Each structure stands twice: as structure tokens, then as C-alpha cells.
Amino acid sequence: MVKNNDTLFDDDYNQPLASRLRPRSLDEFVGQKHLVGKGKILRKLIEQDRMSSVIFWGNPGIGKTTLARIIAQQTHCEFIDFSAVTSGIKEIKAVMNQAEENRHLGQKTIVFVDEIHRFNKAQQDAFLPFVEKGSIILIGATTENPSFEINSALLSRCKVFVFQPLSTEDIETLIRRALEDPRAFPDLKISMDEDSIGILARFSNGDARVALTTLEMLVLNSDTNEEGSIKIDQSILEQCIQKKSLLYDKNGEEHYNIISALHKSMRNSDPDAAVYWLARMLEAGEDPLYIARRLIRFASEDIGLSDPRAVELAVSVYQACHFIGLPECSVHLTQAVVYMSISPKSNALYLAYERAKVDAIENIADPVPLVIRNAPTKLMRELDYGKGYEYAHNTKDKLTTMQCLPDSLRDKTYYHPTDQGLESKYKQRLEQIKEWKKNHSKS
Numbered sequence: 001m002v003k004n005n006d007t008l009f010d011d012d013y014n015q016p017l018a019s020r021l022r023p024r025s026l027d028e029f030v031g032q033k034h035l036v037g038k039g040k041i042l043r044k045l046i047e048q049d050r051m052s053s054v055i056f057w058g059n060p061g062i063g064k065t066t067l068a069r070i071i072a073q074q075t076h077c078e079f080i081d082f083s084a085v086t087s088g089i090k091e092i093k094a095v096m097n098q099a100e101e102n103r104h105l106g107q108k109t110i111v112f113v114d115e116i117h118r119f120n121k122a123q124q125d126a127f128l129p130f131v132e133k134g135s136i137i138l139i140g141a142t143t144e145n146p147s148f149e150i151n152s153a154l155l156s157r158c159k160v161f162v163f164q165p166l167s168t169e170d171i172e173t174l175i176r177r178a179l180e181d182p183r184a185f186p187d188l189k190i191s192m193d194e195d196s197i198g199i200l201a202r203f204s205n206g207d208a209r210v211a212l213t214t215l216e217m218l219v220l221n222s223d224t225n226e227e228g229s230i231k232i233d234q235s236i237l238e239q240c241i242q243k244k245s246l247l248y249d250k251n252g253e254e255h256y257n258i259i260s261a262l263h264k265s266m267r268n269s270d271p272d273a274a275v276y277w278l279a280r281m282l283e284a285g286e287d288p289l290y291i292a293r294r295l296i297r298f299a300s301e302d303i304g305l306s307d308p309r310a311v312e313l314a315v316s317v318y319q320a321c322h323f324i325g326l327p328e329c330s331v332h333l334t335q336a337v338v339y340m341s342i343s344p345k346s347n348a349l350y351l352a353y354e355r356a357k358v359d360a361i362e363n364i365a366d367p368v369p370l371v372i373r374n375a376p377t378k379l380m381r382e383l384d385y386g387k388g389y390e391y392a393h394n395t396k397d398k399l400t401t402m403q404c405l406p407d408s409l410r411d412k413t414y415y416h417p418t419d420q421g422l423e424s425k426y427k428q429r430l431e432q433i434k435e436w437k438k439n440h441s442k443s
Helices: 041-047 064-074 089-104 121-133 168-180 194-203 208-220 234-241 253-267 271-283 288-306 309-324 330-342 348-362 378-382 423-440
Strands: 054-057 077-083 108-114 137-142 159-162 189-192 229-232
Touching: 041 064, 054 064, 064 077, 064 108, 064 137, 077 089, 089 108, 089 121, 168 189, 168 194, 168 208, 194 208, 194 234, 208 229, 208 234, 253 271, 253 288, 253 330, 271 288, 271 330, 288 309, 288 330, 288 348, 288 423, 309 330
Parallel strands: 054 137, 054 159, 077 108, 108 137, 189 229
Antiparallel strands: none
16 A cells, blocks of 8 residues: 555556556566575565565666565555655654554554655654664665765664666666557557667666656657557657767677777877767767776776876776766766876886786796795694794885795796886885895895
């Protein structure tokens, strides 16, 4: 039973397409297989009607509200739908009192709070005693990090389930379902080629609501023939999403071509070209977190210790993209791309690892020198584990001549610093260290 929203499961065709096509069961639910796939814990809780208070955390349009409504249908609970925007403490307390009465009658109550992060501390505190007593099962949905936006006392009594963005394949499944489900467009026969479905899915960037809203716009702006059929082609698709040559092709080749162009433009210290390729990717619907991850890699692979702050900036930009998403995070990505482009370049760290990787594979069985092994037991000490170990902090220069490489690789050099940017200072320091070790070597 639903309170406060009598049309929660109404199939009124005047509702938006995303509402008309809400899944009615777990079997219809798309995505979040790590939570509701066969045998997963949340699915078991729902199917066994053993729900406890939970927080659903994730981006918009990925199924938080939909799953809460499925829980309402599949569990034997009173279901109350709350909006953090329109409900105050007075309304909360009234509903909580009703839930307490239900508890005495042996009836469980689920309270679903959308955008729970919008509730202030006092409003969130109003739920706490009823959650503690078990008067209600609280399901809160939030797009914000619960650690920062939900009271610690309330959060500690809820299990947090993290929802992942829907994959392109998930969105494509939803689009195909919408083209076939009679609830979507009654009395219309709609066709859409696979390339267009793929373009729309990628444009939606993991958001089912965006995909279905755009699909509805496509249908409304397409011509119907005499048989009541509509064919959605790429020309109308490009008009509706305002993308033309920017769109990636289906097989993904252009996706990799453009990320390569971005990477090589930054490596070539060309900020204008880099920003252009960034814009091409974002305007074509690329996931900003994908770009941010590539920037983190670039910061160490192509800049490294010539500017150690590059990786700090890249990680910060990734966090910014995660927190606010598009379109706002485009400026953060631009900041990172320009910074990487004009930074001094060094691939010394990348080359160091590649050299070491070859030796690590070829010498995988080489033993760790005894001198740098831990010796937590008497037997290990008797076997000379750690014998002769020198603690660098106890020396005057904070240096020792201890051999840390296996004998077969003794004196091997992997890291060759450049003279670029700050790496020149690290190069000078490394040369001093090597000179000290050479002068103090006993061999």
C-alpha cells in the first residue's frame, strides 16, 4: 500500500516514458547486477522479505527509485513515499507515529525517502528513534556521498548499497524494450536501427532517464506513416541530441582515435589541440570519468617527477567529475588537460617500470636478499633472515650501502631521470646518493 502518492504505480500514458516503463519486478530490472543479480545479497533480502534500513547511493537515472518501488511491490510491508523537498518534521512525525501503530499490529512499514541528502540534521534525526526501534525500514536514495550528507548516527544503522552507472549494453536493452513494450507507445509501431540505438545509448552516459526521455522526444518529432509506423533514423536523432559528426561510431574505433589524439596533443604540449579533442569527446557523450582516468595515467606516464603535482591535480579532477558530473565538470577536465599540456614532460617513470618488468618476469624466482627479509620468528633469525640489516634512520646521512636487489641484478639501473622541470632536482639528489654509496662501499 502506498501513502502520500496514490499514483505511484499508475500506468497513465500521460506520464513520461521513463515512468510508464518502470520495471515491475526484479526480473525486469536492468543493471546493478552486483546488487540484485541472482544470488546477490540485496536480491535475497528482497525475495525473502527481510529488508533492513538501507541507503541507495548513485548517479541519477540508474534505478534507485525504481528498485525501491519494486521492493514495495514484492514485500509485505506498508510503503510510504517521502520527498525530502516537500516533507517537514511535522509530516515525518505523523507518519512515524502511524508506523509505530502498525508495528504493534505486526505490520512492517517501509519509508522511502528520495533525495535524503536534502533533509537537514533535525529532519534526519526525526527518523532515528523509529529506525532504532524497528518501527520503520528506511530506504534512502541519494546522489551525494552519504558519509558527508547523512547523519553518522542514522548512517550507522543503515547498510549502504552503491549503484553503478548503467552500461551502454544496459541502456540499449532499455531502449529495445521501450520500442516493443505496449506500455510505451500504444497503437504505434516504432523501428530504430542498431547504430542509432547504440548512439543514443552512449549519449545517455549511463542514465536511463536521459535515454528514455530522448527516445520519447525522437518519437514525438518523427513522422508517422499511413500504417501508424515510425522509423527513427540518424538524421532526426542528430537533431534531437544536437550531435552530428561528433558521434562515435558503433565499433568504437573513433572512440580510441580521439582519446589517442587527446593524449598525443598533451604529450606534444599543444593545449589548443588537447582542449579541442576533449570537447569532441565530451560533446559526443563520452564518460567524463573515463577521460579523468586517462589523465591520471598521463600525469605519471608522460610528466612524472618533472611535475609531481600533475598527478595530484588529475586525481582531484577525477573526484570533481565524480561529485558533480556533466556539464559542470567540463571546466575541471579542461583545467587538467591544459595543465598537462604545458607541464614539462618526462617518461622516465614509465620507462623505469618497463625495464624492471622485463627483469621481474625473467627473474621471477630470484630470492629476496636475506638482509632485507623480516625475521618475526626464532627459526627465521637462525636462518639469517634480516642479519646485517642497517636501519637508515639511525645513520648520520640516512643512507646505507645495503644491497636490496637480488644478486643477479646487482647494480642494475632502471630509473634514469631527465633534466625536465623538477625532475632535474631529483636527478641531482639521486646522483648524490649514488656517489655517497660508491664512496662508502666496502666492496
